[in-house]
Amino acid sequence: MAEHYKPVKYKAWEMSLEERFQEVFPPLTEREAVLEANRCLYCYDAPCMVACPTHIDIPTFIRKISTGNVTGSARTIMEANLMGASCARVCPVQELCEGACVLEHDEKPIMIGRLQRYAMDYADEKKIKFFNKGKSLGKKVAVVGAGPAGLTCAGELAKMGFDVTCYERKMWPGGLSTYGIVVFREPVEVARAEAKKIEDLGVTMKTGVTIGEDIQFDQLLKDNDAVFISIGLGSVPNMDIAGEDLEGVVDGLEFIEETKVKPLTDIKYGNRICVIGAGNTAIDCATIARRLGSERVTMIYRRSEAEMPAYHFEYQFALGEGVSFSFLTQPVEVLGRDGKVDGLKCVRMDLAEPDESGRRVAVPVPNSEFVVPCDMVIKAIGQLKHTPFIAKLGEYGIKTVKGYIAVDAKTNRTAHEKIFAGGDCVRSKGEASTVMATQDGKIAARAIYEQLAGKPIPVGTLKRTTDMTIDPTMAKGCAIHDHKQRVHVTAGTK
Amino acid sequence: MADLSINFNGIKSPNPFWLASAPPSNSGYQVQKAFEAGWGGAVWKTVGAPVMNVCNRYGTIDYKGRKIIGLNNVELISDRPLEVNLKEMAETKRNFPNHAVIASVMVESQKEAWQEIIKRIEQTGVDGFELNFGCPHGMSERGMGSAMGQVPEYTCMVTEWVMEVATKPVIVKLTPNVTDIVHPARAAVKAKASAISLINTINSIMGVDLDTFEIKPNVGGKGGHGGYAGPAVKPIALHLLSSVASDQEVRKSGIPISGMGGIETWQDAVEFMLLGSTSVQVCTAVMHFGFRIVEDLIDGLSNWMDERGFKQCTDFIGKSLPRISSFGDFDLGFQSVARIDHSKCIQCNLCFIACNDTAHQCIDLKDMKLTNEVAERLWPIVREEDCVGCALCSSVCPVDDCIGMVEIDTGRPHITWNQLIKEKPEVLAWDKMVEYREKNHIHIH
Numbered sequence: 001m002a003e004h005y006k007p008v009k010y011k012a013w014e015m016s017l018e019e020r021f022q023e024v025f026p027p028l029t030e031r032e033a034v035l036e037a038n039r040c041l042y043c044y045d046a047p048c049m050v051a052c053p054t055h056i057d058i059p060t061f062i063r064k065i066s067t068g069n070v071t072g073s074a075r076t077i078m079e080a081n082l083m084g085a086s087c088a089r090v091c092p093v094q095e096l097c098e099g100a101c102v103l104e105h106d107e108k109p110i111m112i113g114r115l116q117r118y119a120m121d122y123a124d125e126k127k128i129k130f131f132n133k134g135k136s137l138g139k140k141v142a143v144v145g146a147g148p149a150g151l152t153c154a155g156e157l158a159k160m161g162f163d164v165t166c167y168e169r170k171m172w173p174g175g176l177s178t179y180g181i182v183v184f185r186e187p188v189e190v191a192r193a194e195a196k197k198i199e200d201l202g203v204t205m206k207t208g209v210t211i212g213e214d215i216q217f218d219q220l221l222k223d224n225d226a227v228f229i230s231i232g233l234g235s236v237p238n239m240d241i242a243g244e245d246l247e248g249v250v251d252g253l254e255f256i257e258e259t260k261v262k263p264l265t266d267i268k269y270g271n272r273i274c275v276i277g278a279g280n281t282a283i284d285c286a287t288i289a290r291r292l293g294s295e296r297v298t299m300i301y302r303r304s305e306a307e308m309p310a311y312h313f314e315y316q317f318a319l320g321e322g323v324s325f326s327f328l329t330q331p332v333e334v335l336g337r338d339g340k341v342d343g344l345k346c347v348r349m350d351l352a353e354p355d356e357s358g359r360r361v362a363v364p365v366p367n368s369e370f371v372v373p374c375d376m377v378i379k380a381i382g383q384l385k386h387t388p389f390i391a392k393l394g395e396y397g398i399k400t401v402k403g404y405i406a407v408d409a410k411t412n413r414t415a416h417e418k419i420f421a422g423g424d425c426v427r428s429k430g431e432a433s434t435v436m437a438t439q440d441g442k443i444a445a446r447a448i449y450e451q452l453a454g455k456p457i458p459v460g461t462l463k464r465t466t467d468m469t470i471d472p473t474m475a476k477g478c479a480i481h482d483h484k485q486r487v488h489v490t491a492g493t494k
Numbered sequence: 495m496a497d498l499s500i501n502f503n504g505i506k507s508p509n510p511f512w513l514a515s516a517p518p519s520n521s522g523y524q525v526q527k528a529f530e531a532g533w534g535g536a537v538w539k540t541v542g543a544p545v546m547n548v549c550n551r552y553g554t555i556d557y558k559g560r561k562i563i564g565l566n567n568v569e570l571i572s573d574r575p576l577e578v579n580l581k582e583m584a585e586t587k588r589n590f591p592n593h594a595v596i597a598s599v600m601v602e603s604q605k606e607a608w609q610e611i612i613k614r615i616e617q618t619g620v621d622g623f624e625l626n627f628g629c630p631h632g633m634s635e636r637g638m639g640s641a642m643g644q645v646p647e648y649t650c651m652v653t654e655w656v657m658e659v660a661t662k663p664v665i666v667k668l669t670p671n672v673t674d675i676v677h678p679a680r681a682a683v684k685a686k687a688s689a690i691s692l693i694n695t696i697n698s699i700m701g702v703d704l705d706t707f708e709i710k711p712n713v714g715g716k717g718g719h720g721g722y723a724g725p726a727v728k729p730i731a732l733h734l735l736s737s738v739a740s741d742q743e744v745r746k747s748g749i750p751i752s753g754m755g756g757i758e759t760w761q762d763a764v765e766f767m768l769l770g771s772t773s774v775q776v777c778t779a780v781m782h783f784g785f786r787i788v789e790d791l792i793d794g795l796s797n798w799m800d801e802r803g804f805k806q807c808t809d810f811i812g813k814s815l816p817r818i819s820s821f822g823d824f825d826l827g828f829q830s831v832a833r834i835d836h837s838k839c840i841q842c843n844l845c846f847i848a849c850n851d852t853a854h855q856c857i858d859l860k861d862m863k864l865t866n867e868v869a870e871r872l873w874p875i876v877r878e879e880d881c882v883g884c885a886l887c888s889s890v891c892p893v894d895d896c897i898g899m900v901e902i903d904t905g906r907p908h909i910t911w912n913q914l915i916k917e918k919p920e921v922l923a924w925d926k927m928v929e930y931r932e933k934n935h936i937h938i939h
Contacts, residue, residue, distance in 0.1 A: 031559070034559055035559040038558035038559050041842045041844060041892050042844070043841075043842040043843055043844065044842070044843040044844060044846055044847035045843055045859070045872075046842075047841065047871055050869075050871075066558070102840040102841055102842045103840070105840070106840065106893070
């Protein structure tokens with residue numbers, strides 16, 4: 001999230017633990033929001049809107065803030081994106097809407113994310129309900145996994161009149177919004193309130209239910225007219241190095257989850273922590289550790305700054321939080337004493353020629369081993385896929401790409417007619433994100449309607465006016481391409 | 495450095511910047527403080543008939559987060575006793591002998607009343623008078639202010655009464671709340687006034703509260719018209735100024751004009767002076783920011799004059815007046831078209847939608863491949879042969895110098911409407927007009 005306009009005053013040593021875990025960006029005041037909204041040029045066919053994977057009508061929602069129609073603003077957002085409150089907080093806006101803003105170069109982009117949050121917070125505070133369950137179509141859909149993709153699909157289907165049941169393994173719905181996004185980016189209450197809105201649309205939420213254990217997938221498929229799978233990804237994989245089982249070696253996602261569900265004072269953390277990895281989750285772990293009170297947090301990454309997968313603004317944020325980075329460093333062994341972590345043995349790396357992915361390969365420097373003293377090692381080197389579950393889906397003819405569920409980009413349908421999928425479990429290429437998952441949910445909901453109702457969605461079902469998501473040419477993956485092909489030729493042409 | 499001093503038909507001032515007759519010039523304390531800040535003159539807040547004020551007195555128009563693009567008021571003339579004002583005028587003039595102190599006056603429409611107050615004020619040593627024939631609220635209902643200024647005969651009559659007794663210059667202040675301001679201006683000339691000032695405030699209601707349905711400004715649950723001023727009224731003031739300044743009778747009299755209405759910066763002031771103002775008066779801007787803005791008014795004007803080699807204000811006062819014309823004398827052969835500088839264009843496409851929805855549909859969005867970006871946005875392109883040269887696209891473009899209006903030679907005859915209908919009166923029929931256009935390759939889509 002952009003740090004422009006209002007500098008964040010953060011002095012950890014002057015703040016209580018509670019204060020350190022408040023949202024990093026304070027909410028905009030009404031005056032700030034209106035001033036910022038007034039800066040928006042209200043572009044025609046705006047690039048921010050094209051860049052948003054869910055195609056929120058950004059100029060319209062911003063204009064509505066400027067005119068004092070904040071209720072209407074929130075509605076405009078929600079019509080395109082039921083996860084508007086989460087996306088406002090977690091979207092990599094520099095890469096998407098704000099990055100596309102025409103004021104990016106000469107001035108500074110509009111704070112689209114924070115304006116969206118302003119509108120969503122407003123609607124939340126006023127407890128405004130925008131949508132209702134549609135007139136029953138007499139069709140049932142099961143959604144497996146209640147993260148952003150699943151919730152969106154469920155919500156959109158409920159609006160259209162489907163009877164939807166969401167099955168969630170965890171205690172609460174919301175997926176990574178609830179459990180995986182650091183509290184100071186998105187408070188757990190926001191994620192839960194968002195899920196509650198989906199329930200309020202008449203979606204049955206069954207939490208603490210694991211498909212394949214509590215209910216068999218076969219049964220789901222039999223009982224429903226369609227199934228949407230949005231199971232996300234699993235835990236962090238092993239590093240396959242010695243000492244990984246020592247006390248003090250933890251899964252990064254579990255570490256983040258603790259800060260979401262436990263009182264902050266109950267969370268165990270080391271005083272000298274090594275975080276393995278340099279993705280956005282790794283940054284989250286490192287910054288959480290610093291905010292909990294860990295004095296020395298070092299990120300260990302085998303390649304250099306240029307290759308690190310974390311967004312640049314996240315990297316900048318971590319630097320500001322006092323996190324150190326040890327680039328070109330590969331862990332080779334976790335050292336322990338009395339069964340507990342005592343240090344991390346690493347080797348220096350050099351960068352060689354790029355591999356087929358285009359990233360330069362890191363190779364160890366001979367005899368360069370050294371030990372980083374530490375009492376905790378947090379692994380954040382990606383996420384495992386739910387391989388057994390996906391393998392089981394193979395029985396229904398479902399294909400995979402690199403272990404991810406393969407879907408058709410325009411419908412999010414799998415190779416099985418009744419089974420659709422979306423979210424991180426299908427993201428075989430591109431960045432896994434809340435907003436992409438949300439769009440998957442929308443696309444699948446539309447495709448399910450069209451398949452089960454046997455007709456295109458009537459205009460106005462998903463949105464009152466022109467919802468870009470019901471324009472097939474604007475479907476995911478095609479938006480930018482098709483946009484380029486379009487030529488507006490005026491009526492006046494002779 | 496340029497000489498900013500002016501001689502306004504006998505009223506001398508170290509610079510052309512005067513406080514307008516209004517709350518900022520309500521007292522000796524304020525006027526002297528303003529003079530210390532650098533103001534060259536002040537028209538004292540109108541003295542005259544006894545009044546009682548109300549509150550709230552001000553309402554504003556704010557725009558896109560900026561406060562006071564327009565300000566209206568229902569405050570009356572000075573509510574301080576006449577003696578107090580006269581004492582402070584005298585004191586101010588004593589302390590600032592080289593500054594212009596002008597008394598604004600308004601009393602009931604009786605010859606004795608006017609003549610008596612003029613004589614009393616003259617004893618204070620003020621440099622001149624301004625007759626308030628413009629106040630549109632409160633006083634007008636009592637037959638004063640704009641009730642005078644809206645009837646040229648009354649304007650003439652009262653001015654004549656004053657001229658009989660005044661030994662100092664007399665400025666007649668005009669109201670904009672008339673159909674044609676030239677008539678009261680001519681009335682002032684006829685009565686041998688020493689100068690004219692304009693504009694007073696414009697009748698207005700500032701708004702309605704959407705929660706309470708109250709009128710803005712709200713006076714105990716009620717509201718009514720008040721005088722509108724501030725940056726928003728400047729174009730109206732410039733038009734009325736130019737009408738008066740270019741009127742033959744006014745010109746022939748040779749009397750100076752003091753211009754006002756929305757002046758906030760030295761640039762605004764220069765525009766008023768280019769259209770014929772010898773002095774300029776300011777109120778709303780000082781009400782918004784205080785007397786200190788005069789430093790930049792003086793500095794900016796002085797630098798502008800130095801850059802252009804103007805030694806004194808008279809070098810440029812009225813310099814744009816010869817360009818004031820009327821539609822019938824415009825060149826029908828002057829043709830401009832919009833040109834978009836794509837190196838500056840940020841692709842907001844506001845020009846496209848403005849032209850397409852509300853003008854003449856001559857901008858297309860096209861794939862130009864001007865960059866290497868995979869997802870290059872469409873670019874707005876002007877179809878010059880269809881462009882009517884309305885300048886709307888250029889007006890909405892948020893980037894400086896991105897859309898220029900470029901003069902082109904289309905071979906159209908350089909003729910004015912007045913010349914055309916004199917030479918070819920038949921074009922007043924549509925078929926002949928079409929014929930004329932075709933003959934001259936004037937193509938309208």
